[in-house]
Amino acid sequence: xxxxxxxxxxxxxxxxxxxxxEPYDNGLxxxxxxxxxxxxxxxxxxxxxxxxxxxxxxxxxxKLTRYLNWIGVPTKEFNVGQYRRDLxxxxxxxxxxxxxxxxxxxxxxxxxLAALNDVRQYLSEENGHVAVFDATNTTRERRETIYxxxxxNGYKTFFVESVCVDPEVIAANIxxxxxxxxxxxxxxxxxxxxxxxxxxxxxxxxYETLDETLDKDLSYIKIMDVGRSYxxxxxxxxxxxxxxxYLMNIHVTPRSIYLCRHGESELNLKxxxxxxPGLSVRGKEFAKSLAQFINEQNIxxxxxxxxxxxxxxxxxxxxxxxxxxxxxxxxxxxxxxEEMTYEEIQENYPLEFALRDQDKYRYRYxxxxxxxxxxxxxxxxxxxxxRQENVLVICHQAVMRCLLAYFLDKPAEQLPYLKxxxxxxxxxxxVAYGCKVESIFLxxxxxxxxxxxxxxxxxxxxxEEALVTVPAHQ
Amino acid sequence: xxxxxxxxxxxxxxxxxxxxxxxxxxxKLTRYLNWIGVPTKEFNVGQYRRDLxxxxxxxxxxxxxxxxxxxxxxxxxLAALNDVRQYLSEENGHVAVFDATNTTRERRETIYxxxxxNGYKTFFVESVCVDPEVIAANIxxxxxxxxxxxxxxxxxxxxxxxxxxxxxxxxYETLDETLDKDLSYIKIMDVGRSYxxxxxxxxxxxxxxxYLMNIHVTPRSIYLCRHGESELNLKxxxxxxPGLSVRGKEFAKSLAQFINEQNIxxxxxxxxxxxxxxxxxxxxxxxxxxxxxxxxxxxxxxEEMTYEEIQENYPLEFALRDQDKYRYRYxxxxxxxxxxxxxxxxxxxxxRQENVLVICHQAVMRCLLAYFLDKPAEQLPYLKxxxxxxxxxxxVAYGCKVESIFLxxxxxxxxxxxxxxxxxxxxxxxxxxxxxxxx
Numbered sequence: 029x030x031x032x033x034x035x036x037x038x039x040x041x042x043x044x045x046x047x048x049x050e051p052y053d054n055g056l057x058x059x060x061x062x063x064x065x066x067x068x069x070x071x072x073x074x075x076x077x078x079x080x081x082x083x084x085x086x087x088x089x090x091k092l093t094r095y096l097n098w099i100g101v102p103t104k105e106f107n108v109g110q111y112r113r114d115l116x117x118x119x120x121x122x123x124x125x126x127x128x129x130x131x132x133x134x135x136x137x138x139x140x141l142a143a144l145n146d147v148r149q150y151l152s153e154e155n156g157h158v159a160v161f162d163a164t165n166t167t168r169e170r171r172e173t174i175y176x177x178x179x180x181n182g183y184k185t186f187f188v189e190s191v192c193v194d195p196e197v198i199a200a201n202i203x204x205x206x207x208x209x210x211x212x213x214x215x216x217x218x219x220x221x222x223x224x225x226x227x228x229x230x231x232x233x234x235y236e237t238l239d240e241t242l243d244k245d246l247s248y249i250k251i252m253d254v255g256r257s258y259x260x261x262x263x264x265x266x267x268x269x270x271x272x273x274y275l276m277n278i279h280v281t282p283r284s285i286y287l288c289r290h291g292e293s294e295l296n297l298k299x300x301x302x303x304x305p306g307l308s309v310r311g312k313e314f315a316k317s318l319a320q321f322i323n324e325q326n327i328x329x330x331x332x333x334x335x336x337x338x339x340x341x342x343x344x345x346x347x348x349x350x351x352x353x354x355x356x357x358x359x360x361x362x363x364x365x366e367e368m369t370y371e372e373i374q375e376n377y378p379l380e381f382a383l384r385d386q387d388k389y390r391y392r393y394x395x396x397x398x399x400x401x402x403x404x405x406x407x408x409x410x411x412x413x414x415r416q417e418n419v420l421v422i423c424h425q426a427v428m429r430c431l432l433a434y435f436l437d438k439p440a441e442q443l444p445y446l447k448x449x450x451x452x453x454x455x456x457x458x459v460a461y462g463c464k465v466e467s468i469f470l471x472x473x474x475x476x477x478x479x480x481x482x483x484x485x486x487x488x489x490x491x492e493e494a495l496v497t498v499p500a501h502q
Numbered sequence: 503x504x505x506x507x508x509x510x511x512x513x514x515x516x517x518x519x520x521x522x523x524x525x526x527x528x529x530k531l532t533r534y535l536n537w538i539g540v541p542t543k544e545f546n547v548g549q550y551r552r553d554l555x556x557x558x559x560x561x562x563x564x565x566x567x568x569x570x571x572x573x574x575x576x577x578x579x580l581a582a583l584n585d586v587r588q589y590l591s592e593e594n595g596h597v598a599v600f601d602a603t604n605t606t607r608e609r610r611e612t613i614y615x616x617x618x619x620n621g622y623k624t625f626f627v628e629s630v631c632v633d634p635e636v637i638a639a640n641i642x643x644x645x646x647x648x649x650x651x652x653x654x655x656x657x658x659x660x661x662x663x664x665x666x667x668x669x670x671x672x673x674y675e676t677l678d679e680t681l682d683k684d685l686s687y688i689k690i691m692d693v694g695r696s697y698x699x700x701x702x703x704x705x706x707x708x709x710x711x712x713y714l715m716n717i718h719v720t721p722r723s724i725y726l727c728r729h730g731e732s733e734l735n736l737k738x739x740x741x742x743x744p745g746l747s748v749r750g751k752e753f754a755k756s757l758a759q760f761i762n763e764q765n766i767x768x769x770x771x772x773x774x775x776x777x778x779x780x781x782x783x784x785x786x787x788x789x790x791x792x793x794x795x796x797x798x799x800x801x802x803x804x805e806e807m808t809y810e811e812i813q814e815n816y817p818l819e820f821a822l823r824d825q826d827k828y829r830y831r832y833x834x835x836x837x838x839x840x841x842x843x844x845x846x847x848x849x850x851x852x853x854r855q856e857n858v859l860v861i862c863h864q865a866v867m868r869c870l871l872a873y874f875l876d877k878p879a880e881q882l883p884y885l886k887x888x889x890x891x892x893x894x895x896x897x898v899a900y901g902c903k904v905e906s907i908f909l910x911x912x913x914x915x916x917x918x919x920x921x922x923x924x925x926x927x928x929x930x931x932x933x934x935x936x937x938x939x940x941x
Contacts, residue, residue: 038784040745040777048792049780240696257679257700263715266854273712276702355840366834395805401794405844415705 072151078189108163111139119211187248283417290339299501315346359424363396385485388444450474511590517628547602550578626687722856729778738940754785798863802835827883889913
């Protein structure tokens with residue numbers, strides 16, 4: 029960022045959507061004030077995966093990409109295997125990967141270059157901040173090529189290597205993600221496994237792991253035995269530090285995360301937002317149903333988390349088990365609109381109401397918060413959820429939307445409209461590269477609190493058009 | 503969930519030759535953990551030795567065949583471990599940092615067993631460094647001024663200390679990837695160039711690793727100041743989002759001049775997202791980053807009130823706040839305790855950065871200052887952070903040098919001391935006695 033001379037004519041104006049103060053020079057937006065959304069990356073980052081097949085590279089690539097996008101860092105993954113599948117329509121056998129297969133080598137190199145070209149377009153032309161280059165990259169020579177590519181383009185390169193020798197882990201990976209691969213769509217499980225094991229062998233002879241001495245000037249993390257230990261070298265900046273922290277907190281132990289809202293509250297019944305009300309009669313019934321549901325699920329070592337608002341705590345109380353209260357799980361702060369109905373917001377703040385519909389993710393209530401703010405405050409919750417195993421999070425509508433968007437990889441535009449109805453538990457179970465979702469309605473009626481985006485989001489719209497999607501209430 | 507609830511206490515065991523930064527890391531880590539609310543205490547075995555053997559003679563005390571020396575050193579280690587046990591098992595400590603060389607596998611096994619017997623989780627932190635320049639710099643920074651060398655010249659002290667290091671080298675068994683594969687540890691190499699991390703067991707160990715991987719020893723300074731005087735400051739009102747007063751704008755110009763004169767290399771400037779800090783930064787004419795988490799404490803229902811109005815409308819709240827200003831949360835607002843939790847990412851990024859100027863607010867600045875100056879929760883909300891005064895913090899030895907620079911533009915005083923009477927039945931006058939003057 030260039031420094032500008034101090035100019036007395038620079039005026040601060042508050043952005044009506046995000047309520048942030050921005051400098052204007054003679055009526056035009058002036059530069060050099062940056063919002064620290066989360067981590068401002070100055071030059072783009074190229075993350076390069078390293079490792080034999082079935083070591084979790086794609087699992088890590090996808091998960092890391094999902095996390096970075098959720099915290100607001102535009103990230104994209106580039107899977108070279110996918111480029112190969114697009115080029116060579118039909119996979120025949122492991123022989124494609126034999127080190128002396130000239131044709132195979134030529135195609136694989138072509139795919140790697142095509143992927144790097146797309147990386148360059150994403151980072152240098154499309155405002156991407158981070159690209160994850162997902163391939164084996166098992167030779168020092170290949171890594172040097174990529175590193176030079178990064179240097180030429182002004183990217184910081186960070187290597188992520190996964191090293192694993194445990195045959196049980198590798199076998200489990202093959203079952204989880206290889207048997208269902210497009211490469212093996214016409215094979216039996218046994219045929220696929222046999223072929224894949226031979227595929228791994230093709231790489232082993234030429235595999236040069238990241239070395240403490242030979243690679244001492246590179247920035248990297250070496251993950252050993254699915255996270256038992258890590259070697260971290262030359263972390264260069266904030267984003268690399270966050271990436272390392274994240275990678276050191278994730279695990280692959282099977283578990284489920286249960287998300288739900290508090291039981292229906294007194295203010296829910298009246299169509300009012302926010303506040304710190306207690307549960308309604310039906311809300312209390314839900315709490316009892318939740319207790320029964322949790323018992324029946326017979327979950328091992330379940331942790332229960334709530335916010336510090338009365339309605340989530342009341343809900344947890346019915347479970348009869350210890351629970352932890354997190355202030356950061358509190359519902360979005362609606363500022364001056366706290367405890368209002370949508371009708372009252374339209375009445376008193378029609379402009380605000382319209383701005384919110386125009387960009388619900390970035391819109392910040394006056395003296396309140398935005399969904400974007402929520403995501404930043406929930407990041408420690410996500411980090412701890414990654415560390416934990418079985419957890420039940422009893423929270424709130426906006427908060428639950430943010431957490432759900434992280435697990436289901438929903439972009440910012442969709443996040444504020446995710447459906448999180450009262451009295452419904454979402455059970456999330458990691459599977460393969462994603463997350464299985466089971467939605468369980470606990471059979472206690474409640475009001476609907478979901479307001480869809482109306483057709484007319486213009487500030488000049490009449491009240492009826494603004495309120496057409498407001499759900500019914502007392 | 504304040505921050506990290508530790509179920510069983512954690513015993514952190516430092517490992518490394520002398521002058522590898524063990525005590526530096528111990529003290530810094532202890533300071534950080536206490537600040538985020540995890541009761542932590544360090545136990546420096548060298549200090550136990552100094553208390554027992556009144557006068558240090560020479561490195562010969564540390565020779566591996568000095569029976570008398572070995573006996574005393576073992577005695578000190580056991581005394582320190584006993585105090586660890588008392589702190590963790592009887593005094594509600596969560597984390598103890600056992601600061602000694604612990605360079606043999608045998609010694610570490612003894613300590614590990616001690617941990618197991620008492621139900622502690624043990625986490626080793628080893629610092630490995632072979633760079634002679636770093637070691638020489640450490641000796642200058644923290645050894646020459648040690649009580650051990652109070653009667654020696656610098657040359658004598660350095661020579662003796664180098665021989666002291668030699669005493670440990672032959673028996674030094676570094677943490678080994680194979681032999682120690684079942685232990686939980688972080689090995690820090692070359693002052694943070696690389697790290698080997700093994701078997702992180704829980705949340706607190708994960709946070710400790712993250713912290714240790716973000717700190718550095720590159721010399722730098724951190725500048726803390728508040729926004730210039732605001733229109734609400736003049737009226738004795740708290741919070742809100744006002745602009746600068748006339749004098750506040752003058753301060754901003756003085757700050758620009760001050761920063762220029764300091765000639766700081768690659769200075770980063772951070773503000774909150776409130777108008778008054780941004781207006782202040784604008785005068786500097788350099789890029790700045792806005793952090794929402796640097797916003798002033800949210801006074802909830804008391805926002806924009808004077809203390810007189812708070813006493814008038816919420817006398818009970820006002821008294822409760824005086825009774826425990828750190829933990830007190832404004833209705834629909836925040837507490838200092840909440841502030842610390844929200845500021846933790848700022849501290850983490852300040853540790854990563856080099857020269858930074860943070861333009862913030864009174865309560866926020868108190869929290870940040872308490873971290874750097876190791877002030878406990880009881881004192882934090884009463885730290886003096888007057889308007890128009892820059893605090894320049896420079897890490898030195900095991901702590902932080904503070905220079906306070908008043909930029910010569912008058913401003914109201916916004917510091918309200920704790921009054922004598924904090925009872926809920928106190929009179930209005932008693933409650934308002936310490937309120938500073940305002941319009």
